[in-house]
Amino acid sequence: MTDRYDAIVVGAGHNGLVCAALLGKAGKRVLLLEANRQVGGAAVTRPFADGYSVSAAAHLLYQLQPDVQKDLKLNLKMAADNMSTIVLSADGQHVRYCGDQVSGVRQKDVAKFAEFHKRMARYSDLLRTAFNKPPPRLGTTNKKDLFSLARLGFDVRRLGKIEMREFLRLIGMNIYDELFERFDSPLLKGGLSLDAVLGTHLGPRSPNTIMTYLYRLAGNRGRIASPAGGMGSVSDALAQAARAAGVTIRTDMPVKRIVVENGRVTGVETEGGEKFFSLTIVSNADPRRTIMKLVGARHLETRFIQRINNIRMRGNAAKLHLALDGLPTIDGLARKDFGERLLIAADENYVERAFNPAKYGESSPSPVLELTFPSFRDESLAPSGKHVMSAIVQYAPYNLKGGWNEAARERFKQAAIKAISQYAPDIEQRIVASELLTPADIEREFHMTGGHWHHGELTLDQFLFVRPVAGAAQYQMPLDGLYLCGAGTHPGGGVSGAAGRNAARVILSGGNRA
C-alpha cells in the first residue's frame, strides 16, 4: 500500500525535522506532516508587514547541538555570532556582558562575574553532557539505564567535594539570592535575572531559576548567535537535510488524530480526512496536545493521563514585532550595538515586580524585554534603510483574566512600547507597523498548548527522568508505537535539535522497554 510508512512524524518543528531526517538517513521510509504552510514550527521567518520579515517566535540561536549539525552535515550561515548582551540604562551607562567578560560595572563586580560565569559554565557543561543522550529511567534493572544513572552521579561527584556541594546547593535555588550575595550593579543583576526567567512562568525569586539559567547556558556556554535569514533558515536547512535523506514532507496537513487500534498506534488521520498508516508515530507536538487531543485519554492509563494533564505549561512570554522606518536613538549606545542583544531589566526587583501581576492572571504594566534588531546585520529582513525589531516581552500570562481580547492586547503592546521609549524616546515615531503575539496567539499559530515554547516549564519536577512525566522518559509513550520528539521531552526547549536526535536514536534501537 502506498500510504504505509516506516514512521510518520507529526509536526515539522526543528526537532521533528531532525528526527525525521535521522530516521530517513537510517533508511526508513518517513512521512513528515506539518499543519502550517511553512516547516519549522516556532523557528520560522515570516513577513509581518509589507517588506518586513521576522523570526516569528524563537529569534536567537543558543544551542543547536554540534552532534545534530555533524549528523546532518549542516552548514549554517550566521548573521551574527557570539553576540553580547547589553542591559540598557536610562542614563546611557549600559552594562554589557559576553562570556565571562562584563563592562559598565565596578571592578569588584568584574572579578565576581568572571568567577560566577566560570562556575555556572562548569555546571552547565554537566547538564550538556546529559542533553545529548536519552535520560536514564529510575527504578529499572536495565543495564544501560543504570550505567547512565551512575555516570550522571559520577559526573556530579567528579566536580570535587566543594563544587559538588555548591552545585547541589544551587540547583534548586532562586537566582535572586545568589545575585544579591554576589553583585552590586543593579543592571547586571537585572540582566542576569531576566536571562534566568526568559520564557518561563517564574520570577527571579522563584525557586529553580538557577536551573533555568544553567539551562540557557547549557547549549553552548550561553553563546548567542543569529542565523542569516532568521530562524527560518535553520529550519530550511534541516528540511533540506530531511528531503535529502528521503523524507516526504507535506505541509498544510494538520493531523486530527493518531489512530489507535488494539492497544497500539496504526496511523494518523488529517483534518482533511486523509489517512496514513504506520506502526511508528513520532509526535513533535507537545505532550499534552499529543496525548489529550491527538490520541485521546481513552487509550491511556488514568494516572498517566493525570500527569500529562498536569504538566505545567502556562506560557508567559509575548512576542512583539515592530517595523521601523529607521533605528531608534538610544542614549549611550553606539550604532554597532544594535546588532547585539538588548535587555530592559533595570534591576532584579524590577524583574520580580514585572512577574508579580502574572501570578494573578494580569499582564505586567512595566514589562521586561529582550530586544533584537535582526535587520541590522541581515538586510534581507527589511526594505533598504528600514529596520525590524523583534522582542520578547514578559509577562503576558496565557490565562489572562478576562482573556486576550483586543483591549488587553493593545494595553500590553502600549506597555511594552512605553517601556522601550524610556530608553529610545523616538521609538513611537519610527513604528510603521507592529504585531504582538500573546501566548494565546502563539498557541494558535504554532499549536503549542498554553503558548509555552518549551512545551512545558523547565523545572526540576519536569526535568531529566521526569520530562515530560514520570514513567514516560526516553521518548517512548506507554502506548505501543507512539514516541515524542519535541521540546516537551528531555532535554527541553530551545532550538537545539537534541530531543529530536535522541528520539531518533531510541526509535532506531527499537525502543527501550524495560
Add this chain to the structure above:
Amino acid sequence: MSISEVPQGRLRTPFYSRLQKLDTLNTWHEWKGYSSADALYCAETEYFAIRNATGVFDLTPMTKYRITGPDALDYLDRLVTRDMRKIKPGRVAYAVWCNDQGQVIDDGTIFHLREGEYRLCSQERHFAWLTAAAIGFDVSIVVETAEIAALAVQGPTSFSVLSRMGLEGLGDLKPFGLMHFEFEGAELLVSRTGYTGDLGYEVWIAAEKAEALWDALFDAGKLHGIRPIGTSALDLARIEAGYLAAFEDFLPADTTVRTGRSRSPFELGLDWLVDFKKPNFNGRRALAEEKRNGSTWRLVKLDIEGNKPAHHSYIYAKEKRNRKEIGFITSAAWSPVCKQNIALGTVRMPHGKPGDTVWVEIFYQREMHWTRVMAKAVVVDKPFWFPPRRSLTPPAPY
C-alpha cells in the same frame, strides 16, 4: 455549607426510624460514615430469612455515583475491565476496576439506567479515582449516596413480596436486569441483583420516600416471612455464594502500602471480567503482561472437612513432612444451608487448581485451651450455594 451544618458523628440512613423499632441487640458498626447493624435480633434467624423467606438489608450506605454525559460509555469502558458496550439500557454489570498497574481498586455494579445514564455502586468510596479517570472525558459524576435510599430484598419469597406490593411485570425481570416502577409519585428502581447468591432484588428510591417504601414492603411481606437483617447474616450468605468482600478477601489497591499486597482480577478469579478484545481499559498493559508471565496468587473456594470454621488459617500443600505454607484463609464459615465447612482463601500459584487437595491448619479453643487440627480441604470450582431459583425467570411464587 458551614461547619455547623456538616452532619457530625455517624450518619443514619433514611430507614433508621424503622430499623430502630425492630432492633433489639443494639450492635451497630460503622460503614462509610453510616451506622449499619451487625444484627437486629438474631444473626442466625436473620440468615434463615434470606435462605427460606425474605431478608431485607439496608444498603443505603453503599456508595452510589450517577454517571452521565456524552462520553459516559467511553468513560466507563475505559474504567472497568469488562466490555461496557455490551451492557444495554436496563441491564446491570458486575465489574472491577484497576489502577494503572492492573491491581484491583474495587468491585461493584454498574446500572445502565437509561440510554447513556449510569449508576455505579460500590462498598468503598472512589470519588477521587473516578474524578481522575474522568480527565479528558465529557462526563459528569455526581455522588448520590445520601439522596438514594436502597434496600436489598433477598430470598425465595422476595418475588412474591414485591409482586404483592403491586410491581406488575416484575416476573419478566431476568438476573442482572432492572426495571422502573412508580411508587407514590416517585420513581422506584428495582434490579434483580444481590449479594446472597439467591433469588433477590435491590430496590432504589429517593430518600424522602424511604420510610413509605419500607412500610409498603413489610406490609406486603407479612405473610411471606419478611425480616430485616444485619451485616452478619448477609456476610454468611455472600461467602456461600462465593462473593468477594473488599478488606476481607482483597485489599483495594489504593489502600496497600507494601508491594505484592494488592491483587489483579486474575488473582481474584475474575478472569471472565477481563476483556482484551475491547478497546483500552485501565490496567490493560499490566494485565496483558501478567497474562503472559503468569500470576502470583490464586483465589480458592475450599470445602473443608470437619465443622470448625477455618478463620485466619494458613493453608499448606501437605499435611505432614515438608509442610509448605502456600496461602491463607480470608473468609470462613460453617454453611448451615450446604452443611459444609466452607472458606475463601488465597494461595500461591500454581497451587489451588480446582480439585486439588490442600491442608488447612485450624486453631480453636476448648475450655480456654487451644487445640489445633490439620483439616483436609478440596478446592471447588462452583459457588457453594447456587440454587436454580436464583436465575429462574419468571421466579416461582413461594
